[in-house]
Amino acid sequence: MSERQKKTPDWMIERLALGELDAETAKAVRAQLAAEGRSPDEVLATIASSNNEILAAHPAAGVAAEVRRRAGHGTLWAWLVGTPVVLAGVAAVVLTIAFPGPLPTPVADSELEQTTIKGTPVEGPRLFVYRHDAAGDRKLADGAPAARGDLLQLAFAGRPGGYVALLSLDGAGKVTVHWPEGGGRAAPLRDAGEIRVPSAYELDDAPGFERFFLVRSDAPFDVGPIAAAVRGLSHRSGVRASPLPLPLSFQQASVTLAKPGKEMP
DSSP states (O other): OOTTSOOOOHHHHHHHHTTOSOHHHHHHHHHHHHHTTOOHHHHHHHHHHHHHHHHHHSOHHHHHHHHHHHHHTTOHHHHHHTSSSOOGGGHHHHHHHHSOSOOOOOSSOOOOTTBOTTOOBOOOOEEEEEEEETTEEEEOOTTOBOOTTOEEEEEEEOSSSSEEEEEEEETTOOEEEEESTTOSBOEEOOOSSOEEOSSOEEOOSOOSEEEEEEEEESSOOBHHHHHHHHHHHTTSTTTTTOOOOOOTTEEEEEEEEEOSSOOOO
């Protein structure tokens, strides 16, 4: 497996086991598992066996109560990561909390995230954040400090073709769609060079961080469900670094800026 090829996320495998994926995404996940040298049938059989063992030791009602309790104390995600599988008996409870809002699905086939069908790396979308100052535009690295009043210029690049959307999330939980302007449907990507968003963005006093997301798909998609996924991420402990919970047919990139203060719970 190429160093740049991403391993299939555990949560996506769990959704496959629970029958929560549409036919095209399920096919893509199975193909990705096979490309990683893992038998999809064996992986699903292991999950089913583990489900049965855990359900025998922990009745579903008790586990559901624990999910609700830990969600209220902000420890749900850490507990789920430490649990081998999402239990079938409480799947609805877990998915409602971990994946808020509808997940967008492309209207046509597309390649697996960051790879071709043969596992050859594909250049993913690139996101750039510049800060205007007296010396000109300065490109900011992921994790760079920022403050209220900073004037930012957003830009992106990627292989020609497909569709993109650019959004942000701040420490107060506010989601902003930067491109396409007005939201709606994702904008077509016709140029491989760097493309700058027409309007600059001034940071407000929202505390903690400002995170920008670039999402790309080979097929047209609505921006609304992407914004819902970004908003749902604001309630998770990994809000500054976790990827958006999108189907594998979407590619994504992000840049997070650190701001003074602590983000709102």
